[in-house]
Amino acid sequence: MSRFAWMPGLLAAALAMGGAAQAADEYDIDGAHTYPLFSINHAGLSTLHGRFDDTSGSFTLDRESDKSKVDAVIRVASLSSGHAGRDKILLSDKFFDAAKFPEMHYVSTHVSFPSPTTASVEGTLTLHGVSKPVSLDVQHLACAIHPLYRVWACGFDAYARIKRSDFGMSAYLPSMVGDEVTIEIAVEARRADAAKRGGR
Numbered sequence: 001m002s003r004f005a006w007m008p009g010l011l012a013a014a015l016a017m018g019g020a021a022q023a024a025d026e027y028d029i030d031g032a033h034t035y036p037l038f039s040i041n042h043a044g045l046s047t048l049h050g051r052f053d054d055t056s057g058s059f060t061l062d063r064e065s066d067k068s069k070v071d072a073v074i075r076v077a078s079l080s081s082g083h084a085g086r087d088k089i090l091l092s093d094k095f096f097d098a099a100k101f102p103e104m105h106y107v108s109t110h111v112s113f114p115s116p117t118t119a120s121v122e123g124t125l126t127l128h129g130v131s132k133p134v135s136l137d138v139q140h141l142a143c144a145i146h147p148l149y150r151v152w153a154c155g156f157d158a159y160a161r162i163k164r165s166d167f168g169m170s171a172y173l174p175s176m177v178g179d180e181v182t183i184e185i186a187v188e189a190r191r192a193d194a195a196k197r198g199g200r
Helices: 007-020 084-091
Strands: 025-029 035-042 046-052 055-061 069-075 103-115 118-127 130-145 152-163 177-191
Touching: 025 152, 055 177, 118 152
Parallel strands: none
Antiparallel strands: 025 055, 025 177, 035 046, 035 177, 055 069, 069 103, 103 118, 118 130, 130 152, 152 177
């Protein structure tokens, strides 16, 4: 049998599921393909970039009602800025204090869909022991049968800006390290009833 013999059935399933994907479906975030990135001004001279490598959670997608929601957790100790010495400082009590606050947690309070490929998410971010409202601007929202896993999946890019001082992280302000942090999160997720099948 051809290794592509499964494709007609997969396409048929995609067409059949197209309408179902508009209902309230829950998706498990794929930590292997989800990348929270941050950038911040350094000394007024350059932009420092970093990322977190351990993210989990879920979201419910329902364009037709108010049932859409997001619940995500990022492990702070998974931070990487590309320099071990700097990571140690960022994870210390001068900044994230990962030993005391090992996770940051985002929970949505309202989700709307301005267009088929965008969303606006209002929610609460708990970081460094402080909870503040944070809005996410979601772009490039797409759902389809995943070409590798052959299950229904969704992906998007989410953007936000916060002030670290709002979360009790004020070390080296105002001149050495900036206050405003730009956040970009690339997300992939598989429908919850399919994610258990595994994948790479």
